[in-house]
Each structure stands twice: as structure tokens, then as C-alpha cells.
Amino acid sequence: MIELRNLSRHYGATRVLDGVSLTLEPGRFTALLGPSGCGKSTLLRLVAGLDRPSTGQILFDGRDVAQESPSERNVAMVFQAYALYPHLTVAQNIALPLAMRRLGRLGRSPLGALSPAVRRTRATLARDVRAVAELLEIVPLLARKPAQLSGGQQQRVALARALVRDPSVFLLDEPLSNLDARLRIQMRAELVALHRRTGHTFLYVTHDQAEAMAMAERIAVMLDGRIAQVGSPRALYERPATCDVAGFIGAHPINLIPGPPEGGLPPALASGQPAPERPLVVGLRPEHLTPAADGPVQGRLDRVAFQGDVQVLGLRLEADGTPLRATAPPDWPAPDAGSAVRLGYRPEHLHLFDAAHGTRIANPGEESSCA
Amino acid sequence: MRLNRSVREGLTDLLLAGPATAVMVLLIFLPVGIVAVLSFTDYQFGAASFRWVGWDNYRAILADPFGRRALVNTLTYAAITIPASISLGLLVAIGLHGLTRHQPRLAAVLRAVYFLPVAATLVAMAVAWQMILHPTLGLVNQALGAAGLEGPSWLSDRALVIWTLAAIGIWQSVGYNMVLFLAGLAAIPPHLYDAAAVDGADRPWDRFWTVTWPMLGPVTLFVTVVTATSAFRVFETVATLTQGGPAFASDVLVYAIYREGFVYFKAGHASALTMVFFALVLLFTALKFRVLETQVHYR
Numbered sequence: 001m002i003e004l005r006n007l008s009r010h011y012g013a014t015r016v017l018d019g020v021s022l023t024l025e026p027g028r029f030t031a032l033l034g035p036s037g038c039g040k041s042t043l044l045r046l047v048a049g050l051d052r053p054s055t056g057q058i059l060f061d062g063r064d065v066a067q068e069s070p071s072e073r074n075v076a077m078v079f080q081a082y083a084l085y086p087h088l089t090v091a092q093n094i095a096l097p098l099a100m101r102r103l104g105r106l107g108r109s110p111l112g113a114l115s116p117a118v119r120r121t122r123a124t125l126a127r128d129v130r131a132v133a134e135l136l137e138i139v140p141l142l143a144r145k146p147a148q149l150s151g152g153q154q155q156r157v158a159l160a161r162a163l164v165r166d167p168s169v170f171l172l173d174e175p176l177s178n179l180d181a182r183l184r185i186q187m188r189a190e191l192v193a194l195h196r197r198t199g200h201t202f203l204y205v206t207h208d209q210a211e212a213m214a215m216a217e218r219i220a221v222m223l224d225g226r227i228a229q230v231g232s233p234r235a236l237y238e239r240p241a242t243c244d245v246a247g248f249i250g251a252h253p254i255n256l257i258p259g260p261p262e263g264g265l266p267p268a269l270a271s272g273q274p275a276p277e278r279p280l281v282v283g284l285r286p287e288h289l290t291p292a293a294d295g296p297v298q299g300r301l302d303r304v305a306f307q308g309d310v311q312v313l314g315l316r317l318e319a320d321g322t323p324l325r326a327t328a329p330p331d332w333p334a335p336d337a338g339s340a341v342r343l344g345y346r347p348e349h350l351h352l353f354d355a356a357h358g359t360r361i362a363n364p365g366e367e368s369s370c371a
Numbered sequence: 372m373r374l375n376r377s378v379r380e381g382l383t384d385l386l387l388a389g390p391a392t393a394v395m396v397l398l399i400f401l402p403v404g405i406v407a408v409l410s411f412t413d414y415q416f417g418a419a420s421f422r423w424v425g426w427d428n429y430r431a432i433l434a435d436p437f438g439r440r441a442l443v444n445t446l447t448y449a450a451i452t453i454p455a456s457i458s459l460g461l462l463v464a465i466g467l468h469g470l471t472r473h474q475p476r477l478a479a480v481l482r483a484v485y486f487l488p489v490a491a492t493l494v495a496m497a498v499a500w501q502m503i504l505h506p507t508l509g510l511v512n513q514a515l516g517a518a519g520l521e522g523p524s525w526l527s528d529r530a531l532v533i534w535t536l537a538a539i540g541i542w543q544s545v546g547y548n549m550v551l552f553l554a555g556l557a558a559i560p561p562h563l564y565d566a567a568a569v570d571g572a573d574r575p576w577d578r579f580w581t582v583t584w585p586m587l588g589p590v591t592l593f594v595t596v597v598t599a600t601s602a603f604r605v606f607e608t609v610a611t612l613t614q615g616g617p618a619f620a621s622d623v624l625v626y627a628i629y630r631e632g633f634v635y636f637k638a639g640h641a642s643a644l645t646m647v648f649f650a651l652v653l654l655f656t657a658l659k660f661r662v663l664e665t666q667v668h669y670r
Contacts, residue, residue: 050565071571083566089584094582100571161570 001026002047002201007150008289009058010044014041017053017224024169027204029195031216035163035248039225040205041173042135048075048171060168061200071100076167082158084146094129094160095202132164135197152183159191161196172196172204176211188214198242205308213237221245239351241279243358246351252286252312255324258355265350268319269297273347274360284352286312286325291332295344297323304334315341403649410642417636426527428643440619441627442647444533448623449602451537452544456598459541459589462546465583468556469547482553485546493543497611498542501526526613531621536608544601548594555590594662596656603638603652624648 003023024030032040038332047058047069058065065073076097102121111317112118115196121171133139136156146154155175161187161293162170172191176184190214195202206212212219220230229241240246246254259266259280265273266282283347287310289297299315302323313326316341326335327341335341352361374382410428414421431439463485483626488496503510504525512522526536563582567573572581606625609615615622615630624644632641 045565048565048569069573070569073572077566077569079566081560081561081562082564083560085563085566085581085585087588096572097570100577105576245415343629 001058001204003057003059003060003062004043005057005059007043007046007058009039009046009051009054016225017046017203019186020056020222020225022220022227022229022230024201024203025218026201027194027199029204029215031204031206031219032222033206033212033216033219033248035224036207038222040222043204044077044171044173044203045220047169048051048077049073055209055342069098071298074165074168075171076165076169077171078155078158078162078173078175080144080177082154082178084154084157084161087147089142090138090144090146090149090157091126091129093146093157094142094164095125096166097126097161098128107352116289128164129160132160135194135272136160136162139275144253151179152187155179155187159194166331167200169201169203170198172205175204177206177208184211191215210251211308213249221248223248238242240283241360243283243353246283246353250285250287252325253325253348254351255284255286255289256353257284257324259281268317268322269350272285276352279355280360280361281343281355281358283353286327286351288349289324289326289343289345291326291328291341292344293342295342297324297343297345299326299341299343301335301337301339301341304331305329313341315343376430394586405409406555406642406645410636410646412422412639412642414642415636416632416638419640424457424639425516425568429647430642432643432647438627438644441622441624441644444620445603445648445651446532446606448537448540448605449599451534451601452540452605453595453598455537456544456548457594459545460594461587461591463545463549464552464556465579472525474587482549485549488543489550490548493607496543497539500608501612502536511574527617529617532613532617532621536605536612539608539612540602540605544598548598551590551597553586555587559586560621564649588663592659595663596659599655599659600652603648604653624651657661 002021004022004024006014007017018039019231020039020043022030032043032056033146034040042051046053046197049065049068049072049347054064060073070077076330082363085096088096103112103118107115107121113123130139133142138153138160139157141149141153141157146157149157153342154171158175176187176189179187188211190203191202204216213236216233218230219233219236221228221236225246227246229236231239236245236249239247243256247256257266257269259275259282261279263275263277263279264270265275265280265326269282269284291313298318300318302314302316304312309330311330311332312327313334314321315324315326317324353359354361373379374536400637409421411423412421412424413424413427432442447566467478467485469479502508504512506512506522506524506527509522509525511525523531526532559582563586564578567578567581570581572578597609604625605623606629609621609626610629613621615626625648627643628644628648631644
């Protein structure tokens, strides 16, 4: 188990991480999700031991690892740019972490071949390399140099190099962001399968909420150097803790509509349900706001984007011109731009946030045990 | 009328590369050809005629102890200067690269100091060296004397003079090599060092052999070629400090070419020396590219 306790990191006056606490449970796939510049890569480097926290503690199975190097922590890491050694073959790249551990300096040098013990160790290295290469289906590439591989193949080699030993934690820093869209989707499934097969603890850094939602068992959302919320993908989607998390999670950006200053729901949305009498911001996901002949929301259509499985509607509220996003099934007959459209939603899909702090207020429509 | 597109592009290429090519043929290839022809004659500057002598000039270089001397001295000088100025340049570059992170000001000053000999003309610097190395008044021997040691005659001891010149050659080229290595070090992607740290290569020695040295391959190749050609071309220090003396102990190929051609006007002999020099440099360069090129670009 890995525990991060109140970690902060500043560079000069710039505060990159601000009191981050997080527990990584053994064998779990945790995603660290946040926009670029939120400090998630810095946090990953702290866990790896490539950087040191300004304050706070990192515990691996209860042991403070402040004085330990990355290799002493036995972390494995996959980098965004793969970071393969260009002068070594694929097999040598994968074998390097093993050679560094199991062979001395002399054993790694060409002279090492003279010693029978070193030759035996090298043979076991080659076997381990082959086993992990088979797991990742890169056996035919073992003799090549990284420059002769495609991006996807380099990615597999980087994964193999990380997997070849038995790491305490598997750290992935946006490993799929350099791949094309189709390969990215395929690799997502493979990484999840790999996680299931190896049972290692995964910490996966990404800025792509769809990636985090699709792969992770737990997601820690990071915003401005703090952890905004930790939870399962479903919990983050259904019960975002703050306005900002709600804005970050979801394929279509959520509508955030301020209520009247005296409290209650915005009149243009309300359909008579009860609401707390305090200033609110109401969140409503576009996928939960759909055309309905008798719906309470009256909008005027700006544009329709057909996306195959769904049509995304851009509208303005009839009452005050507030822009809104909604969705419609692909077979919905879209009227011309400028037409009036009535929309409906289910009350339990409303997210209520405190207007001043952006924190979630329990919706009267959802069970109270949601926290 | 507009010309066909491929013709127009061809003309553009010709316009861009043509003048330089023409000048190169006229001023380099043609003279080399003439020198090659002259090396088989006994032509002397100003003479009205010449005779074909075949390989006589070349035989003379190898048979003549002075000719052999120039060749051996040049090779000795190169054998000392090339490895020393490359490894020192690399060491200084790694030191300054590390220092830049903690002490950027000091690193910048030191960089300028190391680069100064490259920017200064060697002829002017030679005067300074002559004073520093003077057997009795020079700074070096004064310092040695103060320490109770008797300093040798750096430039007039026959066994020592080529080493002294080589040391000056190293002093002069370390700065240049350092600048090239610094650029190479700055171009190494930092994530490779991160990967090496995670993989267990986190001590300086392992980092160097896992990442730094392999990634500097192309720079090292370039530095080696530049250092080697300039070592083979050594001339200024010899001409200003020793004139090839004492007793030809510091005679080198280019200085011999100059002496034979422009002092004794033996154009045929000088041409043959030039061809030997040319072949040596060409051979060395071709060898290095063949051996190293395949190993440093990792394709």
C-alpha cells in the first residue's frame, strides 16, 4: 500500500502541489486525472522518487521512502515519450533494469562473458525478457532498435521494460497520449487486461477523462495542485463533489446554470420540485437534457452537431438567452436553427452546488447516503 | 511562356548550388589535381621546364630521415592531442553542465575562459607561450624553481618539444570540444535520465555509461573528426615557436610542406608531401565514418 500524506511541492514561489493526501490500495488501478498543469505529473515523480516533496511524507507499506532512490523503491514507470535507450536493441532495453539489479559492473561489461556465473545470470535474464516479450507480443521485435519501431510498438517495449521485474507500483505518465485515436482505444483495453493479469498496483496519470473513466477502478481528480475528489468513475460522474469536478468529468461539458440570488432553482429550469433556499449553481449534463414535447425547459436552437450515436444541440434559454447544451437521439428530426425546442430532464439528474464555494449540496431527489 | 515545373525547380537547384560548386571545383579540386600531377615531377617554382620523375618524390620522403621524421612527428602529435583534447573537452563539458544548474554565473565565466584560446589567434598566443616556457625567465620554470625542481627546456629539448607542442595544441582545442559537447549534453532528453534512475542506473558512473556516453555518440564522432583534422594540420605553433627545430625534432608535415615549397621552392617535393598529408587525413576521416557512423546514429 502506498500512502501520500499531505504532500506539497513548490518551485520558488510557485506552488505546484498543495497538501495532497492519497492512498493507493494494493492491486488497484488508480487514475490521477486533471488538466495539464494541475500538478499530476509532479505528484507521479514524487511517488517515483525522481523528485522530492517540499513537505509531506510518502509511505510504501508503512515505510517512509524519503531517502530511497527510484530503484530502491522498486517502482516501474512508463513515460509519455517512452524514454527507450536508442542505442540498445529492444531485448537490451527490456533487460537493462534486470541487469542493473542482478549483475555487477563487471558482469555488465563485455568482460563479464568470461565468468560462468555471469553467463548463467545472463541466460536467466534472456529467459525473463522473452517471457515478458511473449506477454506483450513483441518477440519478433527483440533484435530491433527503437528507431525501427512504430509508436505503438515502442509503447509496448516501454511497458515490457517496466513489467520485466516485479515492481512495487506501476507508474504510467500519459502513456497513450502519443498514439493515434484507434490505437489508443485498443491499448486502453490491453492495459486493463495487463493490470488484471499482473495484479500490480497501477497509478495512471492522464488529462483525458474518457481514458480515466474507461480504465480506472478509482479516479483521483486533481485541480490546481489539490485532490478535488477521489472515487469510482460512476461516483465522480453521478455525484461530483464540486462544480469544477462536474465540469471536468463527462464526455459533453456539463451545463452550469446559476440560480436566482435569493435561492432556489433557476426559473427557466424549474418544474416545481423543491430546492434549498440558498444561492445555487445547477449542473445538468447535456445527455440528461433531451427534447420532450411537454418538457419544462424552453430553448431556441442554435446548431445541431450529428455525431452518429447522438446529436449534440446548442441552444439558448428562451427566458434569458443563457447558452445550453443538450442531446437528442440520432433519429430525432432536428428542426431548423432558430426554432423553439422544448426540453425535459429527470429531477434526480440535477446537480446542486453552493454558489459561493462550488461544493455539492445533496439533491432532494437523491438518497441522503450519497456522501 | 512558362517553363515546365521540373525544369524550373532544376534551375533553382542549379542557381543555389551551382556557384559554390563551381568555386569549389576551381579552387579545391583543380589545385589538388595540379598538385597531384606536380608530385610526379621535379618542378621548381620559377623553372621553365620540368621532368617526370615518377614515384621518386614519394620514395625520397620515405627514404629521407627528415621526411620520415615529419611523418612520425605528425602522427605522434596527433596521437597525443586527439584523445587528450577529446576526453578533457568531455570532462570539462560534463563539469560545466552540472555546474550550470547550481552556479549559472560561474559556469558562464568558466565557459568563456575555456573558449578563449579558440577565439584568440594561435600566433599571438604563441608569443605568450614562448614567454611562459622560456627556460630561465618563463613562468613555468620559475614556479618549478620555487618548488625546488629544475625545469627542462620545454621548446629546445629534442625529446620534449613535440610533447610541449601537443600540450599547447590540447590547451587550444579543449574549449572548442567543450562547447560542442555542451551542446550535445543539452540535447539529451531528460526523460532518459529519469528512465535510467527508475531502471537502477542512478549512480553517476552508471548514468554516464547508460545514457550520457551513448547519447553523445554523434557529437563525439564530429568532435573526433574535427580534432583529428586540426591535429594533422598543426602548423602555427611549430612555425612560430620552433621552426621545426631543434634539429627537426618538431618538424611536422604541414611545416615541411611550407619549408620545401616556399623556402626551398621544391614544388615537386612539396606536392608529394601534400599528397601524403591529404591521403592521411582522408584515410583517417573515411575510416572513422565507416566505423563510427553505423554505431552512433542508432538506425
